[in-house]
Amino acid sequence: xxxSADSSAPITxxxxxxxxxxxERTRDLLSPELERSLAQADFERAVHFLPxxxxxxxxxxxxxFSTVAASYGNFRAKPRWPFARQCAIAGLAGFGGASLGLFLxxxxxxxxxxxxxxxxxxxxxxxxxxxxxxxxxxxxxxVQGEDATPALYPRTSAPSANGSETAASSAVHxxxxxxxxxxxxxxxxxxxxxxxxxxxxxxxxxxxxxxxxFTADNDRAREQAQFDAMLDAERRKSQN
Numbered sequence: 001x002x003x004s005a006d007s008s009a010p011i012t013x014x015x016x017x018x019x020x021x022x023x024e025r026t027r028d029l030l031s032p033e034l035e036r037s038l039a040q041a042d043f044e045r046a047v048h049f050l051p052x053x054x055x056x057x058x059x060x061x062x063x064x065f066s067t068v069a070a071s072y073g074n075f076r077a078k079p080r081w082p083f084a085r086q087c088a089i090a091g092l093a094g095f096g097g098a099s100l101g102l103f104l105x106x107x108x109x110x111x112x113x114x115x116x117x118x119x120x121x122x123x124x125x126x127x128x129x130x131x132x133x134x135x136x137x138x139x140x141x142x143v144q145g146e147d148a149t150p151a152l153y154p155r156t157s158a159p160s161a162n163g164s165e166t167a168a169s170s171a172v173h174x175x176x177x178x179x180x181x182x183x184x185x186x187x188x189x190x191x192x193x194x195x196x197x198x199x200x201x202x203x204x205x206x207x208x209x210x211x212x213x214f215t216a217d218n219d220r221a222r223e224q225a226q227f228d229a230m231l232d233a234e235r236r237k238s239q240n
Contacts, residue, residue, distance in 0.1 A: 011126045013109065019129065020050035029129050036128070037121035045115065046122070054108045058101030065097030066090040 020026040026047050034043055070090040073081035081089070116122050 011123065011130060013106070015130060016050060016126070017055050019133065020046075022051050023047050026050050030125060033125035033128060037118070037124040039116075039118045039121060042116045042118060042122050045112065049108075049112045052108075054105050057105050058098045061097035061101035061104075062094040063097070065100075066094030069093035 020029065030038060030043055030046055034040065038046075067090075069092075070086050073086040073089060113119060113122075
């Protein structure tokens with residue numbers, strides 16, 4: 001623990017109300033101060049008083065006073081109060097109840113402080129608690145005073161984000177590798193069939209190209225024979 005805080009620092013009622021909300025929390029926050037400036041009797045008084053019901057008196061009395069005023073104006077008054085008047089008087093009654101509750105609360109705090117055996121030591125204890133409120137409480141941190149104790153339920157270390165990202169990247173990479181290999185095999189298979197098909201078409205084209213001159217020669221010979229036959233026929237006619 002760090003050195004004692006300056007006891008001259010102001011400790012507000014708002015800080016006390018927000019900090020010491022339950023007896024367990026009050027005990028955890030003040031128990032380290034028993035070894036410093038807080039008396040045992042003052043510690044027990046603080047544990048029972050600080051989280052007590054007096055903290056709710058201002059709100060409770062404000063609700064009670066405003067409800068009574070509104071109910072009277074609505075059900076008991078003759079003639080019945082208008083709605084605007086009911087709201088105004090209920091608001092004033094609520095403010096009066098809150099003021100009375102705050103006064104009673106402050107008076108209870110004064111009575112508590114005057115009953116302490118070591119008022120300066122209690123003030124120093126509150127200053128120390130205020131100085132350490134940014135860190136975990138002794139109950140939350142699993143420490144008691146100056147001595148640290150191991151946690152009863154150690155927190156299981158979660159896998160690091162980098163490890164999860166690496167595993168996910170590896171899985172995605174493996175999946176893409178499988179797809180790429182499958183596509184490569186399919187491409188090879190398609191290439192083989194394409195090569196066979198192209199070879200067959202090329203052979204057919206070559207055969208067609210080879211047959212074309214032969215067909216043309218036959219047609220030319222047939223036409224030449226017909227022409228020669230016509231010439232012979234004309235020659236015979238002229239001789240006769």
